[in-house]
Amino acid sequence: MPELTSVANEFLRTEIEQFVERPDERERLIALYAGASERMQSMSAALVEGEHLLVDALAREALADGVPALEIMDDGLIAGMALVGIKFRENFIFVPEVLACARAMKAGMSYIEPILSESGIEPIATVVMGTVKGDLHDIGKNLCTMMLRGAGFEVIDLGVDTSPDDFIDAVEEHRPALLGMSALLTTTMPNMGVTIEAFIDAELRDEIGIMVGGAPVTQDFAEDMGADGYGKDAVACVELAKRLAEAEKHRVEA
Numbered sequence: 001m002p003e004l005t006s007v008a009n010e011f012l013r014t015e016i017e018q019f020v021e022r023p024d025e026r027e028r029l030i031a032l033y034a035g036a037s038e039r040m041q042s043m044s045a046a047l048v049e050g051e052h053l054l055v056d057a058l059a060r061e062a063l064a065d066g067v068p069a070l071e072i073m074d075d076g077l078i079a080g081m082a083l084v085g086i087k088f089r090e091n092f093i094f095v096p097e098v099l100a101c102a103r104a105m106k107a108g109m110s111y112i113e114p115i116l117s118e119s120g121i122e123p124i125a126t127v128v129m130g131t132v133k134g135d136l137h138d139i140g141k142n143l144c145t146m147m148l149r150g151a152g153f154e155v156i157d158l159g160v161d162t163s164p165d166d167f168i169d170a171v172e173e174h175r176p177a178l179l180g181m182s183a184l185l186t187t188t189m190p191n192m193g194v195t196i197e198a199f200i201d202a203e204l205r206d207e208i209g210i211m212v213g214g215a216p217v218t219q220d221f222a223e224d225m226g227a228d229g230y231g232k233d234a235v236a237c238v239e240l241a242k243r244l245a246e247a248e249k250h251r252v253e254a
């Protein structure tokens with residue numbers, strides 16, 4: 001198991017030392033950063049400090065030097081956000097600081113999005129994606145959207161705070177094979193179930209594969225709500241979407 005000393009970046013070492021108390025989280029973060037290049041550690045550090053201009057420059061330079069977009073996303077941006085999440089939860093930082101970090105995350109994502117979204121192949125299927133009613137978190141949903149596009153899906157992104165009616169209207173308009181819902185708050189997670197109920201009432205439930213995700217969502221919760229699948233991250237989201245799209249194709253053909 002890597003020690004704190006195996007994290008080369010001094011700022012990140014100090015942050016972990018000062019702000020990450022839970023042993024399991026410490027271990028996970030140390031392993032994450034120790035496995036990242038020094039360059040990606042610097043990007044994470046810039047994100048944690050909310051330095052959007054620096055993240056912007058580092059992402060641009062890294063891509064120009066041939067660092068893969070996925071490495072920038074996982075080892076630079078998402079790794080930094082993991083530390084931000086812990087500091088926020090423990091009240092070491094507050095909404096304005098988190099907004100600055102989110103802005104830095106988006107600055108980095110703006111460069112990797114066109115790369116991850118570029119597939120140039122006939123769409124596998126259409127997916128309607130949105131963050132549920134009452135929830136304004138969109139970073140994870142946006143990552144899933146760009147990975148889905150990169151994997152060859154057409155994605156209609158409804159943004160945040162999406163009501164069941166908005167989801168239904170979009171499904172009636174675009175007739176997608178799949179619907180993806182994201183929720184980051186325990187208080188908004190039930191709105192996934194409410195949306196699924198609305199699809200049942202509108203007699204549309206059987207016509208669509210429904211997938212859910214977001215930090216507080218679990219496989220059990222997804223099953224209890226009657227979703228067709230749960231994905232823990234953007235890579236899992238793409239795998240799930242491929243599986244559900246295939247199942248939808250068979251359903252339509254049958």
Ligand code: B12
Pocket residue numbers: 078081084085086088089090095096098099102134135136137138139140141143144180181182183184185186187211212213214215216230231232233234235236237240
């Ligand atoms: C950034 C952030 C914010 C930003 C959001 C900016 C933005 N544009 O998104 C701001 C500052 C606005 C914010 C506000 C609030 N937040 Co906030 N926020 C976070 C934070 C730190 C990071 C979330 C994030 O972006 N993670 C990084 C992404 C990459 O991960 P992700 O979203 O989980 O997505 C991945 C997977 O879950 C999955 N996935 C996501 N969606 C989907 C969908 C499908 C279909 C699939 C298959 C997979 C999938 O794939 C993604 C990519 O790998 C989290 C902490 C955390 N640990 O999650 C708190 C957190 C979610 N927030 C929290 C809170 C309390 C709030 C506020 C209520 C604070 C306040 N007092 O106002 C408000 C609520 C506003 C609202 N109505 O939504 C709490 C929620 C606690 C709870 N139990 O519900 C958390 C957990 C922080 C904490 N206290 O621990 N927040």
